[in-house]
Amino acid sequence: MTAVFNSFAPGLIADRIPALWDLISPEHAIQARQDAVGNALERLVGTEIVCSQELTEATKLAVAAANACSSPGRPLYSANSALDLPDRPHVALWHAATMLREYRGDGHIAVLGHFELAGVDSLVIDCASTHGMAKEIVMPMRGWTEKEWSQGRERLADRGLVDAEGRLTRRGAAVRDEVEAETGRLDRQPYEALGQAGVERLARYVHRLVGIAADNGVFPPPLRGFFAPASAVWNAL
Structure with missing residues (x-):
């Protein structure tokens, strides 16, 4: 999982995942999600757009x-x-x-x-780029600790992808660009x-x-x- x-x-x-099914069934979770999305979208974009031919x-x-x-x-x-x-x-x-x-x-x-960038390493390199969100947003949202984040940064530094301050190096930027290009090709x-x-x-x-x-x-x-x-x-x- x-x-x-x-x-x-x-x-x-x-x-969270095993405990979730003690509170709600998958069927009810799906329906609740769709109901919430439907109501939120109509509120945010308006009924006229929701009902439009476009x-x-x-x-x-x-x-x-x-x-x-x-x-x-x-x-x-x-x-x-x-x-x-x-x-x-x-x-x-x-x-x-x-x-x-x-x-x-x-x-x-x-x-x-x-590219051997699984787990927290993928977030660290993305946040180090000019395209990524701030670490302060991403790290707690994805559940990583400060220690785990620092370990990921150390692994990337050892590979020459970020510098000692955690900033993306030229090599790191090239690797990130390759990852995005290949992701686009597969998409x-x-x-x-x-x-x-x-x-x-x-x-x-x-x-x-x-x-x-x-x-x-x-x-x-x-x-x-x-x-x-x-x-x-x-x-x-």
Whole structure:
């Protein structure tokens, strides 16, 4: 169980997953999650958008992309793809996005393993880059201790990927770029199935939805800078 969660501390998963099923059944957990997502999305983007023809089209595109993925070697994608598609279009869009995220994530974990960057090491090198979130956000969210984080940084320093202060070296930046490029290569299947025009339509609409949700406060202040305002995204695409 802990292996598929890679960047989460094994102790965090081991403490919570078995205990969770003493409180709620998987069926009830899935339904509660979908209900919460449906209500939150409607509140954040508005009923008019949730009921729009554009959202219905985006949902069809996202579902088509998600269903075009292959399952072998993709445990979290496969688990989500085995669930029934939600009836409400905006929840179905979220479900398809979850499948696509986990498909990419499963491939990313395989690539990290190839580069020997499993577990906390993958977070340390990402936080050391200009693209990553701050350690103060990531470390507690993923359940790692200060000691475990420091050990990961020491391993990366021994390989010449970060310096003594934990800053990314030129070699470390090159390795991170390779990881991202290979992850993208392994993630091409669903978008090849849509074709360029389909991908552009889906990206244009979903980016706008994310921008609207961000403008309406879905992200805490430290994360808001990772997302452009809806107007900027809409005008740029």
